[in-house]
Amino acid sequence: MEIDWNAIDRKWQKKWLENNDHETDSNNKEKKFITVAYPYPNSPQHIGHGRTYTITDVHSRYLRMKGFNVLFPMGFHYTGTPILGMSKRVEAGDTEIIDGLKNIYNVPDEAIKTFVEPIKIANYFHQEIKEGMIEMGYSIDWRREFTTIDPAYQKFIEWQINTLKEKNLIIQGSHPVGWCPKDQNPVSQHDTMGDVEPGFTEYILIKFSFDGYIIPTATLRPETLFGVTNLWVNPKTSYKKISVDGEKWIVSAECARKLEFLDRKITYDGEISGSELVGKEITLPHRNEKIPMLEASFVESQTGTGLVMSVPAHAPFDYQALVDFKKNQPPGLELQLIKPISIIETEGYGEIPAKEAVEKLGIKDQNDPKLEEATEEIYGKEFYGGILKQNTEQFAGKKVSEAKDSIKEWLAEKKYSDILLELTNSPVRCRCGAECVVKILTNQWFLNYGDKDWKEKATKCLDGMSILPQHIRPEFNYVIGWLHERACARQHGLGTKLPWNKEWIVESLSDSVIYMAYYIIAKFVNAGVISAEKLSKEFFDYVFLGIGSSDVSGVPKDIVEEIRAEFSYFYPVDSRHSGRDLVPNHLTFFVLNHVAIFPENNWPQQIVVNGSVLMDGKKMSKSMGNIIPLREAVRKYGADPIRLTILISAELLQDADFNVEAIKGIKNKLASMYEDCTKTKAEKFPELEPEDKWIHGILQNLVLNAGKSMDEIRLREALHHILFDFDSELQWYLKRTKSKQRTNISGILHKILSYRVLMLSPFAPHIAEEMWEKLGHSGLVSQSSWPSVSDVIDPNAIQSEELLKGIMDDIANILKVTKITPNKITIYTADSFKLKAYHFILEKVMAGQTNMGSIMKELIANPETADIKKNPDFVQKTIKDILSVPTEIRKTKLATKEFDEKSLISKELISLAKSDFGVDLQVYSENDSGIYDPKGKARHARPFKPAILIE
């Protein structure tokens, strides 16, 4: 059947709109406040974004059907720098970005022209995204929409940030960042050429003294100071004499420049060439001992300070340089006597690990690239497995991994060392072309996420929350653990200014943490009830925290009370949805900021995290050209098929795979269900036959299982229940009724179908409405109740059908193996003493007793079942039978002692056998007189496993 998906989408979206179906105000019903991370409008939404929002929508729709008053609002996050960067690139005529906008996102030329203004980009994609959300059928209350640069929102953020500052959770300090010296701006991944993240490490500078100067050398292994034998100098480098905060240093020119950005006061006093330094002696910082400076070509002026401290026993570079050096020296000279000093004992290595590594890898000279590998090996092994030797003074006997920090502290305390921050992946170039550096930003504002009390409170909140899926929970705990000060303001981009320092703008991950509360305000602002300038500290304090009174200047008291009431009704947030990439930042900040600002009764209740979407098994990316904008997909396939395809391919946290085949499958499934709806009429129920009772039981189970899955947002599983799991059961039912030539089941089928449509409706809201209408129901399915389980499931009905199915399977099996064409089938049911034995064994098994020998003994001891000894195989097989049956069914079997197999089979199985195998079937109990049993099969009969003879 051809279905015009787009027409159906529009039809029902219009109906919902006419009914104001998704507008939610406070009322006397129980509420659920469902939120999802709002989008950043720098591109249209693609299928991947669609997943998070679709899950949230399904969640909201489900809860509505469960009878809750559900609020599902949406806002738009304009704050941030990427839009600014985009705008700059468009202005510069960057073809890469312009082509992308045109070809992937189909943005018209006229619109692109306006993109030189950042706000135009945000506005354009804002509308684009919103349209897409409407077209996807999201049940959003649009009256509460806002952007983060609305004046009223900015008032809200000012209040938030002021409140945090009052609580001393915002502090000032310095912080290293990747920095473009030309733009005078921090750089992050999307500001650099090739999108590289500027990474940096902290080197320890060990300060050696020389002739009134300090010669610092950079190292990542301060503990090796005890094994220093000399310094390495590159004779070809011209070094600078500089003064650093009053101290006189000798370093390379590159190093001097790096120091300038690290908030050090530098003046240049002169130069000294490397060759001049070679051969001179310097003094160790920690004891009065002199070592020489020697020449080495591997020393690079751009790395560290341009001078290297040599630890030949433990650093392969140093070891090899020493070997090279000695080759060029006349024998017998004093310098030939320099010997590596071993200071670390490591299992698997001897006195001089560096030597072993160098020799193992066959390294030829100090310019051999394999030295990197050797260094990595030794560093790793010594760090994790090494123990410091006696010659390391107070640190002797400690593990390297443990001693390192205390050595660092000791060096700093004694002023033997300093710090140098350096890019690890240099050169990093800014998009403007300039080479980036590490800069220490001073006077930076931080949220003090390192605060112990704050962490404790957040952990408490988290412990009380539902986190779905559960196994992501440890990740939240981990993040709270390692979080420390986090910059909360930057100098560029759209956003709200810091109230106390207007040069700074509140950073985008800090102005998006408690905005769910603002949805309450937004409705009143949008309706013109209250305006931005009236939103004072007193107002927010009262509305959100209940502090002060409703006497707020400029706002009528009853309005303030109304807003406060609505806030009190909807808060706390019942569920927050987002993609998993926001776990280590937004979602955790969301918890932290809530516990900082709101009282415990308004702490969030739940977080639901989902994975991303792949296209044909591959990651979506611009370069692959496999990004499908959501709206394009909706036009092509319809909203519901997309919603289902995204949801059905993976459980919450897994990556979902989106592909055309999958959509096709879903479309077909929905189409055939739709067709059924057009054909099935509501009729009166007949008197219920066994299979009717059975299918009702199955339906109850379906509702139960689907509901359980929905409650845990296991949407994939729920969809499977609703769409597929029921099919094989329904098939059996149809087979049964058909073989009995029944014509009175339409009413039952109609009920089943109605239930399935109800449960489908949160997932595929449009087609479900259409199906609902076709089934002849009045009203909207989206406003109906989720089906409830009321009927008691008849255990006898379940058992009967299981038995019939089992026999049919057995017959089919025998026919398959023997390949005979049946003429006549005879069934033999077990004798009553076997049933008694069966129940005895069942009880034993249920009590955990499965030992064959003791069961046997007890059976023989009982005269009622003593006959069992003629047939010892029976016990063995029966135990197996029982174990291969679900615990649920075991219980029902235990509950129903009387079960007349023979009459059931003769009533119900004959017609089935006739229609399936085309033969007549006769039934005997194994002890019947006049039994027809030419092959002696009857004695093999077991309860629920009758013997079969096929001729």
Add this chain to the structure above:
RNA sequence: GCGGGAGUCGCCCAGCCUGGUCAAAGGCGCAGGGCUUAGGACCCUGUCUCUUAGGAGUUCGUGGGUUCAAAUCCCACCUCCCGCACCA
């Protein structure tokens, strides 16, 4: 390195917490049949190996262990994925 997660019958992916419903669901693919002018869609049957009586054998990353019983619990190992910050 730290932290989190995963390895299942051609593919995707359930099951594992709470051992026996497990030769292991479902979807896709493939094979046969039905329907159809044909194709598509849809429906049925089959899809580890062996088997002329409903059975048996070998499987759930690898190797051990616990148990009457292990995909499921314990230990060790191998492989893969993700996050580690000033960025939405």
